[in-house]
Amino acid sequence: MHLKLCICGLIEPLTLATRVMVLTHARDECKPTNTSRLINLTLRESEVRTRGVPGSPLEAEGLLDPARTNLLLFPGPDSIALRREDYADQAPVTLIVPDGTWRQARKVRARVAGLSEIPCVRLAPGPPSRYRLRSQIEESRISTFEAVARALGELEGPEVQTQLEAIFEVMVERTLWVRGQLPGSQVAGGIPPGAQQ
Secondary structure, eight states: OOGGGOOGGGOOOBOOSSEEEEEEEHHHHTOTTOOHHHHHHHBSSEEEEEEOBTTBOOOOTTTSOTTSEEEEEOOOTTOEEOOGGGTTTSSOEEEEEEESOHHHHHHHHHHSTTGGGSOEEEOOOOOOOOOTTSOOSSTTOOOHHHHHHHHHHHHHOHHHHHHHHHHHHHHHHHHHHHTTSSOGGGSTTOOOTTTTO
């Protein structure tokens, strides 16, 4: 993002009981449309680890915490619906989230040690993605950031989801404005002074 359009000043990182661990694919990591970095900026209890680097396996130490409720967020065939009440009396949740293309994300459970042992959870059906920087083959698919925001809305409360989605909307719309795909008058929060020069 252009420096004058940077959203860092708008972000107040949230401190939550839920920890988010994003496993991003090396091929996706440096793309400007990758949203895992935004997760790391908006959540204090988050971490991004890179997988898919030839000759350098994913760092597995600390990935699964036996003192927490570890869940993999991916709508696999054996996934169960993520519902706050199912985890209310358990240890705080660590949400492990594969990031990358759907093909890359689908392989995570089999390729990362220990993930096949933990429950796989999915989101309830929701509105279409607001991530207009990438096209989706299926309307039900959403960005990694949106998936995390919706999951935290379920686990931590709707106000958390609202805060995260507001930052996401600004990031998406400022990027669309830079690309000439959205007029400045329609950008959430407007265009910062000096950025239009």
